[in-house]
Amino acid sequence: MPLPHSKPMPPYWLSYTSNLSKHRTTEDLPQEADVVVIGSGYVGAASAYHILEKDDAGTRPSVVILEARDVCSGATGRNGGHLKPDVYLNAAIYEKMFGPQVAEELTKFEVQQVMDVKRMVEKEQIDCDFELTRAIDVFVDRRVAEPTIAAYKDMKARGYRFPDDLHFIQDPKKAEQVSGVKGALAAFTFTAGSLWPYKLVSRLLRRCLEWGANLQANTPVTAISSSPGSDGRWALSTPRGEIKAGKVVLATNAYLSTLMPEFRDRITPARGVACRIAVPEQGRMAPHLNNTYGIRYGPQEYDYLISRTDGSIVVGGAKQVVLQNDSYWRDNIDDSQLMPGAEGYFTGYMQRMFHGWEDSQAQVTDIWTGIMGYSSDLMPWVGEMPGRPGIFVNAGFTGHGMPRILGCSVAIASLVRGDIKHMSQTGLPAPYWISEERLTSKRNIAREYMAGSRPSL
Ligand SMILES: Cc1cc2nc3c(=O)[nH]c(=O)nc-3n(C[C@H](O)[C@H](O)[C@H](O)COP(=O)(O)OP(=O)(O)OC[C@H]3O[C@@H](n4cnc5c(N)ncnc54)[C@H](O)[C@@H]3O)c2cc1C
Incomplete structure (x- = not known):
């Protein structure tokens, strides 16, 4: 019997109306910001939230969040809502790739995320069916x-x-x-945990707006300058004009290589x-x-x-x-x-x-x-781009972002705010760190991991 619908429909999660989907804080695109976050999924929202969250009397940086389509309409607005750490299944693969100690660290990090998300939801009183x-x-x-x-x-x-x-x-x-x-x-x-990811992200973004962030929906970044200007700032092109930023966080998930071609075979x-x-x-x-x-x-x-x-x-x-x-x-x-x-x-x-x-x-x-x-190596890519000071990447969660993104975003925020200088100070497992070696490696096991030895028809 045919289903009552035969055409693609919007994800169930987007049936919640956040009033943010087409949000533009200002009619015009701001011309500059201390930090521009590109992407408004869980990574963009959690990164911006932690950059802006203040635990002392210091001033907040100016943050602009640019989203190519409607707010949080990518993977985060479409996922399964399962906050499920990988506790044993990939341990054998990770042990072979990195040795037992690092494999244990990878598991520990994901297990920790469940309680960290719970804590954040409780702290911010986020109504997201957690x-x-x-x-x-x-x-x-x-x-x-x-x-x-x-x-x-x-x-x-x-x-x-x-x-x-x-x-x-x-x-x-x-x-x-x-x-x-x-x-x-x-x-x-x-x-493990379950939640309504779109509600979680909407609340984090609302918090960012309360803290002065500027969110611009339907504003794709089409290019980032190849080097910073004499003022040390990066120029970002969009169809609505250019914006200059001291620091840039790329939270663009699968689309990273459109802005950073070196990721073409990496994500x-x-x-x-x-x-x-x-x-x-x-x-x-x-x-x-x-x-x-x-x-x-x-x-x-x-x-x-x-x-x-x-x-x-x-x-x-x-x-x-x-x-x-x-x-x-x-x-x-x-x-x-x-x-x-x-x-x-x-x-x-x-x-x-x-x-x-x-x-x-x-x-x-x-x-x-x-x-x-x-x-390409099943690990997220987190950190500052080699040779490009101020350009940060937080992407590549390999269909398994919910138990990894919060911790990675806290780490990126600490780097962006200048609280720490190096990935080794973040507490993130080393296989997540961006390095020249990972970027230039020719090895790519993503298809094998996803499809095994099936012929690629
Ligand atoms: C069907 C499905 C089910 C899933 N189920 C689960 C699950 O149950 N548990 C789990 O852990 N993970 C799951 N995942 C994976 C999880 O959804 C992702 O790991 C996570 O949402 C990634 O978040 P993100 O912010 O990086 O990406 P996204 O949510 O995709 O956000 C990236 C945003 O960047 C924007 N963007 C891209 N390029 C530009 C540009 N040039 N300019 C401006 N904006 C740009 C995009 O439009 C998008 O909104 C699932 C994914 C899918 C698709």
């Missing part, structure tokens, strides 16, 4: 379950320190009982899909899911899912259809179109996957796509 949850990663296919469990056991036996919060359920019966997922073979559980766009599923009024009550989920099928195939307090579910992934053709996702920046096969994939999803939902009549109410920035 819930502290237990994430359950459920394996339903032996091809992935077996090697993942084997790697976990092997690392543990060698003394690798997974967080105490990680709980492994090996017995399939128990995994199915605890998760409610049909055909579960094993599961891992750990603390590449990858299109993803998510949807909202709800039980219609005439439907049967379905069990409320108290947890958030990852469901893992064959190699590279997974969904992630949050349960909302209104009873609806937001699910993203659909990799079984997304990975069928590289053109559906790889280097694809068209978030106005749906992914072939995704609607069909999500139709009847809850009935198929979860016990107790069979008669619920749950159906897809909204479905949308969004563009992620995949990093």
Whole structure:
């Protein structure tokens, strides 16, 4: 049966009206600022917020935030709302890439982010449906379950320190009982969060405006001068005129290479899909899911899912259809179109996957796509650009920004404010730091990580 909608629709999250989407603080573009932040997603908002947040009597810098399209209409306004640290899954990859100590640091950083986001939400009293949850990663296919469990056991036996919060359920019966997922073979559980990302960002941006920031929607930066002027400031071109800035923060996610060509092969766009599923009024009550989920099928195939307090579910992934053709996702920046096969994939999803939902009549109410920035070495790129004093990058979260962005933005803000001088003082894991070596490396494992050995059709 066809869904009630057959055309792409705006993401469910953007149904919240923040009155900021087309906001321009001033009619004209300011001609100068101490700091220009390019991009108004989570990275742009969190970076600006921490640059402006004052913990002493000092004066605030002038900050202008430029957004190419409507405010927060990129990946942040389109994501799955899952604040889920990577506690064990990529640990084996990171251990091979960086050694056990750094791999443990990477996990620790993400785990810490859950509580840091919670603290910020509480401090600013942000109404963004934040819930502290237990994430359950459920394996339903032996091809992935077996090697993942084997790697976990092997690392543990060698003394690798997974967080105490990680709980492994090996017995399939128990995994199915605890998760409610049909055909579960094993599961891992750990603390995570869920939230409405657009509401979080809207509130942070409102705070920035209260602190004097100037936000300009629908103002793409088309170029940054190749060197600073004699006054040390950078010139940014836009169709609405030029703006000069002492410091620039690039929070442009997948689009970074349009302004910084050296990132062409370092951060590449990858299109993803998510949807909202709800039980219609005439439907049967379905069990409320108290947890958030990852469901893992064959190699590279997974969904992630949050349960909302209104009873609806937001699910993203659909990799079984997304990975069928590289053109559906790889280097694809068209978030106005749906992914072939995704609607069909999500139709009847809850009935198929979860016990107790069979008669619920749950159906897809909204479905949308969004563009992620995949990093060539899977790590975000954070720091000042080598040889370009005052140009800062905070991008490339590889579809996994929610448990990384806040900490990276705090670090960038400390550098921009001049509180610290070097990345080593930020506490960020070293693989995140921008370096000449990372920039000039020819290695790119993003496609392999995303699609494995599938042929690139
Ligand atoms: C479908 C989908 C589901 C996802 N689900 C999850 C999830 O559940 N959990 C999770 O952790 N992560 C998830 N992600 C990833 C997460 O959304 C991103 O990591 C995060 O939103 C990145 O934030 P950002 O601010 O860097 O990017 P964005 O939100 O994309 O913001 C970048 C902004 O920069 C603007 N911009 C770009 N170029 C210019 C320019 N030249 N001038 C001016 N403005 C410019 C863009 O218009 C955009 O608004 C998902 C992503 C997608 C697409």
